[in-house]
Every structure is written in C-alpha cells, then in structure tokens.
Amino acid sequence: MIELNNIRHRYGDRVVLDLPNFQLSAGEECLILGSSGSGKTTLLHILAGILKPTQGEVRISGMRLNDLSGAPLDRFRGQNIGIVLQKLHLIAPISVLQNLLLTQTLSGRPTDESAAMKLLDSLGIASLSKSKPTQLSHGQAQRLAIARAVINQPKLLIADEPTSNLDDKHAAEALQLLRSQAHACGAALLLATHDARVKEHIERRLELTLR
C-alpha cells in the first residue's frame, strides 16, 4: 500500500534521513517518533510528495511518486493524501464549508456540498459551516483541519504533531477523530509525534534517530 525503499535525504552534505525500508497497508496506523531534528517532518514531506528524496523510492497504492512531478503530482496528492499540519492554516477569508468545497475543487473533483455537510456533521461542526475559520475555537479549527484532510477520501492520512499545544481532553479527542476518520475512509494513518499521550493508543511505531 505505502512503500518506502532505501530512502535517504540530504541537505547539502548532511544526511537528515536514512530509512532502508518501510511499509504500511490500508487501514493500518503507525507513529513516527523521534526528537526534533530527527527528520520526522522531512519524512512526512517525502511521503506527501512535497519533497523529492535525494535517493530511494516512494510508492503509494502502486504509484511511484518519483515518477510524478508538477501538476500531476499535485493532483495525485490532492486525491490520495490527506495532511493535517501542526499549524492548521485554514484558508481565512472563506467559510468553513467553502474550505471543504475548495479542497474538493483543488483535488480536481466536482464539489459535493452534501458530502461536505455530512462530514462537518460527523465532526460536530455543521452548525458553524457559514462561519469564518477565524471565528472558530482551537478545537473546532482542528476538526475542520481534519475534515479538510479526509474530505477527498485519501488512501493515506498524515498528521504532524496533531496533539501538541492541546490539553489532555482535546488531545484525546483529536487523536480519536483522526483514527475514526481514517478508519471511515479506509486510509492508512501516519502520525508524527513526540507526545507520550499518543503513544498509549497506537502500537506500531517507526523510530527515527538523530544523526
């Protein structure tokens, strides 16, 4: 499903990531652990096709990301990979619902307002669909970010430090939502974190070491 072969990435002469082999199948969950500077973000960017590894191969549902570039790569990412970043960065001038409709448009699919509303409803923020992202609480904004990551039914859901800066209650909630939403669309879930609270819930883990 998701397959990394002999990934190695350098910034200049410095090797920041060296990962011989990694596989993740549909519906599986995995944590990426490591202290800051260990290449977590770099790995996520490579998995998302945002960054090309200096060396090695990335396959997502049979597609070799190395072979894609430009608009086709952007399109593939939009349709197959959902990303929740540490900083949510919702699109501020448009409404909650429009954020989802925009996401559908950007992936190259027609907009489906009822699907978007249904998703907002399942995340408990349907009543805020006309609000602007700036009017949301942090918890609500996080839900919208998760909704945005799964609206296109991705094969892979990636989250970068989704629980940092959250209190216990909201952290548990965010984790639970990510897992349930990934489960709902049958996506593999990858969480980069150093949050001990998350480690209790997911067994499989990939440890990156500082080099």
Place this chain on the structure above:
Amino acid sequence: MKLWQLALAYLRQRPLNTFLNVILLALGVAMIVVLLLFSAQMEDRLTRDSRGIDMVVGAKGSPLQLILSSIYQIDMPTGNISLAAARKLKSHPMIKTIVPLALGDAFRGFRIVGTEHSYLKLYDAKLAQGELWSKPLDAALGAAVAKKTGLKLGDTFTGSHGLGAGGGEHEAAPFKVIGILAETGSVADRLVLTGIDSVWKMHEHHAEKEKHEGEHETETDEGKEVTALLIQYRTPLAGASLPREINNQSAMQAASPAFETARLLTLVGFGVDTLRVFAIVLMASALLSMFIALTNALDERRYDLAIMRTLGAGSGWQFALVMLQGLLLAGIGALVGIVLGHLAAQALGMWFNITQQMAFTGITWVSEEVWLIAVAIGVGIIAAILPAIGAYRTDIAKTLAKE
C-alpha cells in the same frame, strides 16, 4: 468553489486596501473619461457649427474672435462692416453663397441674430412650429431658447442691447414669435433668429434718441452695416486667393473657421494634455499601489498557497489566483472609473447648461473608452505579473518547514 470566488474573498479580506487600489485606478480612469468626452463633444460641436462655412468675413481684428463671435456666438464681434462692401462680394465669381449676420442684441442671454433664411440651411434647421420671418420684428426661436424661456407662438418679447443680459431694453420695438425651430444639436438651438432689417429697425429708434458708438452706429440707407458674412466657396481653389484678396484690399478681414478652430483646439489641447498627464500619474500610482498590495499579500499568504498546493492545486492555479486578483482590482477600478467619469461629465454638463455656454453631456459614449478599459486591465496585469510569478514559484516544502 471557483477561482474567482476565492480571489474575490482574498480581496474582501482587506477591504481598505482593496478600496484604495480600486479608487486610485477609478479616479485616473474617470478623469480620462471626462477629458475624452469633453474633447470629443467640443470637437464635434466646433466642427458641426462650422460645417459648410469656408470663410467668415467681418471687421478687422482678431480672426479667432471673428470666428468665435460669428459662428459659435460666444465672443464679442470685432465690429461691423458696411453693407455696400458686403454687397460687392456677392457678385464675386468664386463665392457660392453669402449668409449675412447682424449681431448686437440679446434676449435673456440668448443672442438675437439678424440673418437670412439661408442661415438655417447651414445647420439643416427645420421649423417645428409656425413659420419663418418675413417682415421686421418677426422672430424664430431656437429649440433651446423656446424651452428655456417658455415663449410660444404669438408671444412678444423685447431684446436688450448688448450681448449679455442686463443691457437697456428695446421696448419700442417688441419682437413677435412666429416660428420655433426643431432641435439641431448646433448653435442654432441657442439663437433668436430674425431678419436683418429687424436689427436695423430696432436701432433706428436708438439712432434717433441718442448717438452711440460701436456695433450699431447706423443708419441712413447708405450707411447700413452688418456684423459678419458666412461664406461658402464655389471652388476649393478660392481658399488660396480669396482671403488674401479681402485682407489686402478692404477694410474687412477674412478668417478661416477650419484654421481658427484648429488653433483653438491646440490652445485648449494644452490644458487637456496637462490634465491627461495628471490622470496618467494617478493611474501609475494605482499600478504601484496594486503591485505593493499584491506583493505584500503574497508574503502574508505564502503559507496559504503552500497549503493549497498540498491540497492538489497546481502551481498554474496559484499563478492564476494572484493574476485574477490584479485583474479583478483593475476591472472593478475601470468600471467604477467609467461610471464615475460619466457621472462627473453629466454634472459638469448640467453646470455648463446653467451658464448656457455649451451643451455637454455624460450620457454618451466614445470608442476610446474601450481602449481605456484595455489600458486599465493592462495595469492590472503588469501589477500582478511579478507577484503571480512569485506565487507560481512557491516552494511548498520550504514554506511549510519554515513555520
């Protein structure tokens, strides 16, 4: 969600900034619209009023003044010429028609022009009601005069001496309205037309009572005078010799409407050019302001752009997003400017109308406005192109890693 909706949402996110950019461009556009409308209508008016008149003969003085006073009816006449000298020209082989004019009086600011029926032919003026003058003190009113004064057929009125309002009234010689002309869109609309003998008759009384100098010093039979002659050549060749002949050999001067009008337009053109430069400076500031706004917005929204890339937007999409913001600003600015320009022109026109100098309207179009819109759109493109290229080149990984 359409691209333009998103672009519009971004513009609305900074309402003051957007307003500033739109209004700067709109002011520049509006100013040029007013200038275009003014130039076009003035040129149109000047050429229409002088169409068919090859030469004007009048008393010696400024040729421009002669043209302004006898064709456009806006300046004081240069003086009078003797009827005898004018009659002599009538038999000149190179002259086709002569329309004599006798000026000097006015009615509520509208000039009373003593002339012959042939004057109407110059402007294709037709009667709307009544008939043309046949005996002294019959008058036909131009359309605008009838409208403004409310006079009807059969009404009488007295002219006042001098071309402005407020001169002494010729109460002993009241005019009778026997005709009202249809609108022509020319100078004839703003005149009270009558026979030349009416003007003479009016001043006979004066001549008896008091001796006064100037335009109307008359009048024994031989001493009769007219103010100017509007002349049509029989052949274009006349233009080469006839004016010189008249200027050299008589107490009269000949002036060419085409030449003097062109001279006048050059004089006015200088003022128009100055305003035009000012308008261009305004549009250039709009361009600069738009460029700065879009560049700042790009810096602030780079993360948004990177996020959109992760959501599947190609880099061409981001180029288009920034470009579209520039185009929207320019398009809105151009439209607002054109509306504003026409409103301003109409307001000016109403003000001109009050002073009765010239009919000027904002409810008309000139083809240059299409070019103006194109130029405004061009401003938007130039202002947006660099920021758009910047958006196109946004490196997602670096941008996302930065925060």
